[in-house]
Amino acid sequence: MAVSVFAPASLANFSVGFDALGLAVQPVDGTLLGDLVKVEKSTGTDGNRLKVVGEFAHKLPSLPEDNIVWSCLHLFNEAMADAGFETQKVTITLEKKMPVGSGLGSSACSVVAALAGLNAFYQNCFDEKAMLKMMGQMEAKISGSLHYDNVAPCYLGGLQLMVPDGQIISRTLPDFKDCFYVMAYPGIEVSTKAAREVLPDNYSRKDLLAYGQNLAAFVDACHRQDKAQAFAVLQDVVAEPYRQSLLPGYEQARHYLLAQGSLAVGISGSGPTLFCVCDQQERAQELARWLQDNYLQTELGFVHICRVDDLGARTIED
Missing domain, CATH: 3.30.230.10 (Ribosomal Protein S5; domain 2)
Incomplete structure (x- = not known):
């Protein structure tokens, strides 16, 4: 067997x-x-x-x-x-x-x-x-x-x-069945341990409130299938501000992808993979091509347009 x-x-x-x-x-x-x-x-x-x-x-x-x-x-x-x-x-x-x-x-x-x-x-x-x-x-x-x-x-x-x-x-x-998730792995490694070590030991009250409100609003939006609210609050105040320095080209890519109509952009896990969310496949394909040309750094890198599994x-x- x-x-x-x-x-x-x-x-x-x-x-x-x-x-x-x-x-x-x-x-x-x-x-x-x-x-x-x-x-x-x-x-x-x-x-x-x-x-x-x-x-x-x-x-x-x-x-x-x-x-x-x-x-x-x-x-x-x-x-x-x-x-x-x-x-x-x-x-x-x-x-x-x-x-x-x-x-x-x-x-x-x-x-x-x-x-x-x-x-x-x-x-x-x-x-x-x-x-x-x-x-x-x-x-x-x-x-x-x-x-x-x-x-x-x-x-x-x-x-x-x-x-x-x-x-x-x-x-x-x-989840949102009409959304596409463009995943771009640049071909470099970032260990989970290293990515956790760059995070601060303590967070401000302001950040704690923002984290709690955003997560609660996202969960609420998922249950109501309110796509606009869900991706409007998809903000990372815990890890991204400290980890983006570990990801060459991430900040520039994020600004470009949002300017081109992505619903949200973020770091997948501890990085270096970047994700962006689109609700149109044609837009997802356009952004995937841009990431292929501008975010990948080695021959091991790849870009995939994904749906929820x-x-x-x-x-x-x-």
């Missing part, structure tokens, strides 16, 4: 919701923007094995025990043992389609695809909540703090709001 699971890219924070909002995205041209994990029973005398392939495989540690997918296997097997389930020796193949340090939830893609793949291989021994908690635990190991704004949308799909309830974790918000992690037929 072999099972393959794809986990899509995600746009964490969504400007207005630092560590509280995440959006799963998929390119309109059908490109699989995310990671793919295949789990199959090891043959003969082989024990557990990990293979890493794909465009960005060279960016990952060479030793299996240093790879987050290997850690996922151990965590999952421990959970299986605690629940009284037997495990088999498996071979896991990670097809690393996502650039590391891109701000598109690269580590979350690997974690979600690996754990969801293992759960599917064992006929779904664990429910959605248990799986999400395991995914959050692995993400915390990577970034140093527990936050679900990448793993929740990557696993569940859609627009996810993190809630302060360990039993619920995340709520799905209504409502499916999240899912099995893929070989």
Whole structure:
């Protein structure tokens, strides 16, 4: 038996919701923007094995025990043992389609695809909540703090709001189905750890009020499907003012994209990927071409026009 699971890219924070909002995205041209994990029973005398392939495989540690997918296997097997389930020796193949340090939830893609793949291989021994908690635990190991704004949308799909309830974790918000999200990865890396270190330890009362009002207004607008209000308040007062210095060309691109009719522009996750929102595909295509010419910095960079990915992690037929 072999099972393959794809986990899509995600746009964490969504400007207005630092560590509280995440959006799963998929390119309109059908490109699989995310990671793919295949789990199959090891043959003969082989024990557990990990293979890493794909465009960005060279960016990952060479030793299996240093790879987050290997850690996922151990965590999952421990959970299986605690629940009284037997495990088999498996071979896991990670097809690393996502650039590391891109701000598109690269580590979350690997974690979600690996754990969801293992759960599917064992006929779904664990429910959605248990799986999400395991995914959050692995993400915390990577970034140093527990936050679900990448793993929740990557696993569940859609627009996810993190809630302060360990039993619920995340709520799905209504999103805007007619919107296009232009994602531009310039081809350089920004680590989540480094992006967090540039943030201040304390914020002013003015910033706290602005953050709370903007996030509340955005959630309200989502439920009322008020697109104008939703994107009018899509302002980042928590991270963007401090992180934009890590993103060459971001400030200039932001001014241009807004002047050309983007509904909103922001940093995806901790960067360096930039996103802009349009409600017309023709405009999205025009801005994608401009970003291709003016925001990318290396041959690894790319631009994708995306819609919301409502499916999240899912099995893929070989």
